[in-house]
Amino acid sequence: MSPGSPETSRNRSSEQSGACDSLRIQKDSRVLRYGIIHAGGVGKYLSDWILHGEPPFDLIELDPNRYGKWTTTQYTEAKARESYGFNNIVGYPKEERFAGRPTQRVSGLYKTLESKCSMGFHAGWEQPHWFYKLGQDTGYRPSFRRTNWFEPVGSEYKQVMQRVGVIDLSPFGKFNIKGQDSTRLLDHLFANVIPKVGFTNISHMLTPKGRVYAELTVSHQSPGEFLLITGSGSELHDLRWIEEEAVKGEYDVEIKNVTDEVGVLGVAGPHARKVLQKLTSEDLSDDVFKFLQTKSLKVSNIPVTAIRISYTGELGWELYHRREDSVALYNAIMDAGQEEGIDNFGTYAMNALRLEKAFRAWGSEMNCDTNPLEAGLEYFVKLNKPADFIGKQALKQIKAEGLxxxxxxxxxxxxxxxxxxxxxxxxxxxxxxxxxxxxxxxxxxxxxxxxxxxxxxxxxxxxxxxxxxxxxxxxxxxxxxxxxxxxxxxxxxxxxxxxxx
Missing domain, CATH: 2.40.30.110 (Aminomethyltransferase beta-barrel domains)
Incomplete structure (x- = not known):
């Protein structure tokens, strides 16, 4: 079973495990044909992967699961021409390449926001990087130095720190997991404890060698039913790992990838509660809706799953909703926040905010080249929990030997x-x-x-x-x-x- 199969997958038998591994390795070996000059290294890493269950280095840049159903023939043709033409050009930080865009995978807010911001490409999605104001240079100006987005991003930073901002987070990878073995499966997968019903935590999946395979937020929505959230670029990378472990362990679970069906809006800043409270009868006060709690409620009569969490580190909620409700929800929030000076912000500002709060990012501060102890993630790793989670024994040895x-x-x-x-x-x-x-x-x-x-x-x-x-x-x-x-x-x-x- 692989993420390329139907999005809802039910564990059937352990015999699927071998077939799944074989298919994955065959698939990877096809996609990893990177040219004769790279053949020796690719061959070695593939053989290590086959023999030891994981490669010696993080290989997500060559992972075939970077691509999904949005990678059509037309997109592939456009990208092949662009990549060949750009083979010898100088690459810039934050570089964007525009061939084949947008794909069919756009959020419900794409039409609403596309003329107001500079979009970035994230696993087929278009997501706002930064927003422009009247009179500002709206061009694409890649540079090794600070360029035309520097001042606008500073304004968005202040917007979130001093007032309230809204960000489109729809590209998040989103999985629903339920079934009689769901808690047992997640306890085996994650180094953290399983959150209580109605709560969320940050959890990490480790490799057998104790490296950080993935970081997700885990929300326990009702007994045995979970919502897992990961970064856009990790969607199928993480889903593959979860599905394979479910098959190998013969867990009775149902795993559904709802990434394309569910939109996400982040609302953050000191006035976030005041704005959202205008739109819901649910009590959002600090004592009633605590940090890391998750609740189902209605915002402007639109059903949402609200999680009190924000990657900005400021007061905020993530609102998960049906993709077709994104525009109505966004408009309601923006209208309600006029008195508080509400405005948009993008991922560049969010990155500056999360760095100041010392929030790690998977793929940067942690990946399959790093262990959670050296990455400063001890708080999220429970070596004393009863479950023998993947990587536990290796991590104990790493800790004993010293960093x-x-x-x-x-x-x-x-x-x-x-x-x-x-x-x-x-x-x-x-x-x-x-x-x-x-x-x-x-x-x-x-x-x-x-x-x-x-x-x-x-x-x-x-x-x-x-x-x-x-x-x-x-x-x-x-x-x-x-x-x-x-x-x-x-x-x-x-x-x-x-x-x-």
């Missing part, structure tokens, strides 16, 4: 360039690590980045250098997070007032 490197947060003063990820970290004339992601921090007006460094260089206050465009910029490791999350600020304020914050 060799650690993820740190650092600030650096640059001129007009910001780290993006994969830049070299220097110390005393040697390369000692690399950044994983970065952005401009609009709160301290400096560059901010995550980076992996040797454990002996990971203490707060340690000075290093980051190489950007051939120049070494001084950087310092800081105590994370740079900005406390809204739930933390709220809790500290209740305990000790503003002085404690």
């Amino acid at each position: 060799k490197r650690r993820l740190v947060c650092l600030t650096l003063a640059t001129d007009d360039v910001d780290p993006e990820g994969n830049e070299s970290i220097w110390h005393k004339g040697k390369v000692v690590g690399n950044t994983t992601s970065g952005s401009y921090s609009y709160s301290i007006q400096k560059s901010l980045a995550f980076a992996y460094v040797p454990i002996e260089l990971s203490k707060v206050g340690q000075q290093v250098e980051v190489e950007l465009l051939g120049k070494h910029y001084p950087a310092i490791i800081i105590q994370e997070p740079l900005v406390l999350t809204e739930p933390t600020r709220n809790r500290l304020q209740k305990k000790g007032g503003k002085d404690k914050i």
